Amino acid sequence: MAKTATGKARSYDPAKVRAALAAQTEALRAAVHRLCGDPAAAALLERPTRLGQWRVRQLVAHLALQLAWLPNNLDQSPQGRRPLGLTAWVAEVGSLAELLDAGTQAHAAEDFAGGPAAVAAGFDAAADALLALLDGAEVRDPQRRFEIRLGSMTLADLLVTRLVEAVVHADDLAAALELPAFPHDRFALASVCRLLADAFAAQQPGGAVELRIPPFAVVQAVPGPRHTRGTPPNVVESDPLTWVRLATGRQAWAAALDAAQVSASGERSDLAAFLPVMA
Known part of the structure; x- marks a missing residue:
């Protein structure tokens, strides 16, 4: 798991x-x-x-x-x-x-x-x-x-x-x-967000990006330098329904960014290549 x-x-x-x-x-x-x-x-x-x-x-x-x-x-x-x-x-x-x-x-x-x-x-x-x-x-x-x-x-x-x-x-x-x-x-809704976040972390193991879906889930994923202390250098944050739509292919990454439904900071924070999690 x-x-x-x-x-x-x-x-x-x-x-x-x-x-x-x-x-x-x-x-x-x-x-x-x-x-x-x-x-x-x-x-x-x-x-x-x-x-x-x-x-x-x-x-x-x-x-x-x-x-x-x-x-x-x-x-x-x-x-x-x-x-x-x-x-x-x-x-x-x-x-x-x-x-x-x-x-x-x-x-x-x-x-x-x-x-x-x-x-x-x-x-x-x-x-x-x-x-x-x-x-x-x-x-x-x-x-x-x-x-x-x-x-x-x-x-x-x-x-x-x-x-x-x-x-x-x-x-x-x-x-x-x-x-x-x-x-x-x-x-x-919380359980689905958490499962899809965990599946993302399992498919893209690593610690370069911290994915936050408040108030339900936080996971670290994506290969690269692992964050250990302080503010992570690469952070993606989304509301629960936007994350569900991104993770299941209902919404495109670029469209969510353009609509300010997801925020992404850091050079490794572009998740477009890793989505959807559940096709």
């Missing part, structure tokens, strides 16, 4: 992760219901998103798939795949883009092809399945392992990946619908 700026391995309290995932899921449900209850819902579902060819309909279908993954795979049998940690998942999940796209398109065509009421009902089914599970005894063993395409993950880590899906795609939904802001659960 990646180290924080203090050198300690990052951990996520399973109970807090479950509570955050439940809160983020309910916030998403409320957003989907507002969307589907809008008089212009049919047109809004066909709006483009920043995710290639996906429309809002496909985005909602994908969110439902991701939220329902654990309930749908609760009874799977172990397959002995290699252990997979969180920072490795961030680095490798992009390799599944074609498979995820195919699954999303099929789910949208089969289960989310109806009108707005049917879309809301389909999302409700996925959300209800996850929320019921989060309240049950089946998720009380954080070391229980689940098999995904990339490897074998502990339940504790798998639930953090669901936070990533719920936060990143909630921001995608807000962008597509031109909403002023999405009411992210604070712990969910």
